[in-house]
Amino acid sequence: MSLLGRILQELxxxxxxxxxxxxxxxxxxxxxxxxxIVLDVVHDEIQFVEILHRDSLS
Known part of the structure; x- marks a missing residue:
């Protein structure tokens, strides 16, 4: 897995x-x-989640 894949997960x-x-x-x-963890929230509903500097989830 690439370095970017190891440090960034998106939902x-x-x-x-x-x-x-x-x-x-x-x-x-x-x-x-x-x-x-960065949450993009629109009208009080989570739309996008970024998880930075974390080991791979797979």
Whole structure:
């Protein structure tokens, strides 16, 4: 697995965005241990999750 594959995992909830999310969008950053989780939230619903600096989930 590539270096990028080892440090980045992504989870998509809902339909993919065709550009910026627009009004009602906010990013929420969480720091569990040595990892970082970034949530893209639109109108109080999670749309996309990025898990950075984490060992592979596979």
């Amino acid at each position: 998509l909830y809902g339909s993919p965005s065709e550009g910026a999310y627009g009004d009602g969008h906010r990013c929420v950053s969480l720091w569990p241990g040595d990892s970082m």
